[in-house]
Amino acid sequence: MPLIETEEAARRLARAIASDLSLYNEDKIVNGITNDNLFDALSEEIEEGRALFKRRVSPELYPRNFYDRALVDILVKAKGHIKSKVW
Numbered sequence: 001m002p003l004i005e006t007e008e009a010a011r012r013l014a015r016a017i018a019s020d021l022s023l024y025n026e027d028k029i030v031n032g033i034t035n036d037n038l039f040d041a042l043s044e045e046i047e048e049g050r051a052l053f054k055r056r057v058s059p060e061l062y063p064r065n066f067y068d069r070a071l072v073d074i075l076v077k078a079k080g081h082i083k084s085k086v087w
Contacts, residue, residue, distance in 0.1 A: 004057045007064070013056055014070035017049040022074050029075060033082045038075065046071065 004010050022029060025045055032038030039046065053067045 001056070004061065007061065007066075010057045010061045010064070010066045011070070014053055014066040015074065017053055017067065018070040018074040021045050021049055021071075022078070029079060030082055033076075033079055033084045036085050042075070 004013060021042065025042060028041050028045075029038065032041035035041075050067055054062050057066075
């Protein structure tokens with residue numbers, strides 16, 4: 001499979017990976033936000049997704065933090081309705 005070379009495609013891939021994390025780990029996400037340890041609770045899944053993202057995008061695009069931004073948008077911002085000590 002060829003490497004992703006465009007910013008838009010890299011953003012889409014990052015969001016798709018983060019969406020899958022959200023879809024398949026809802027209980028961990030809710031507990032992680034509630035207990036203020038979201039990134040620790042999902043560390044294995046997040047790193048697996050990061051490795052997939054890194055394998056699929058060009059080396060020039062990887063350092064642009066598309067994956068980390070997608071995690072914040074989808075795992076944190078979209079779950080703002082969950083009660084947390086942080087907000």
